[in-house]
Amino acid sequence: MFNRSTKKYVVLQDYVPLREQRAIERAVVSVLPPLHPTRAFVEQLNQDLVAEAWRQYETRATKTNQTLSFLGLFSGGVLSVVGGLAIWLLVQREHEKTSTDLSVPSRRQATAPPAISISA
């Protein structure tokens, strides 16, 4: 009725028993023995990699220092401007307060009777 494709399914007859799987594994391992690289290659690459790693870490450290220096200078500059503004505002406020104190008479001065001059 249905002509189902075997493309996506494993045919049951193709089941490989576990002991056969082990036999295949043994056969494959026997034809694929571990192959080791030469000592000279391993040592040379090790030296090159460690040297490259040092270079990368030094570059990264330099970049970090530069970033921190920039951030320090930038935040220092911002803080200087903010501090300067704050001081200016304080000085302005103090100045306004002093001006107000001089121009408005005190309560005692305002209620005191005028001085009478007695001339002979």
Add this chain to the structure above:
Amino acid sequence: MSYDNERDLVIAAKVNPEAFGELYEKYVARIYNYHYRHTSSRTEAEDLTSRTFYRALRSLQSYRETGAPFQAWLFRIAHNLVVNWYRDRQNRPTVSTDVEDAPLLVSSIVSPEAWVSTAETQQKLLDVIQSLPEDRKTLIVLKFVDHMSNAEIAEILGRTEGAIKALYHRTLISLKRAMSEGAEDVQ
């Protein structure tokens, strides 16, 4: 300096080049072997091994342990390079081993246990392995030589565990067929 486990070693390798050297020593033979099994050339294997570790060194800062072990991450780099290598070559010989293409039923052929290991049959099996598509060859090397689990292989190949199981089964059938044919030839 010695580290209690690989996780500590990987963390240390991010800031200490000597620790990266230890990682390299631990994996260089396996990575080399993996590349050699694909390329069948010592020169190519050395080149790909170097590139694998240089790439690992460059990407180590971005490595985050998310369940997959470091070796899976490293083999994934190696695998990507092998895929590129095959792509560059373009003349990779492939043998169709799909189930639907096979004229024989596996159950009707000689059992692998009857396989006689001779130089001739070994060479035949080796030829079959060499002619397998890249993903199947990777699977064989990782499964049989490096004894990795399906989950680890799935991580390296970027597939699901189920897909790896299916691929493994199909590869086994291909090998079984090849070995049976070899055994028949000897008999």
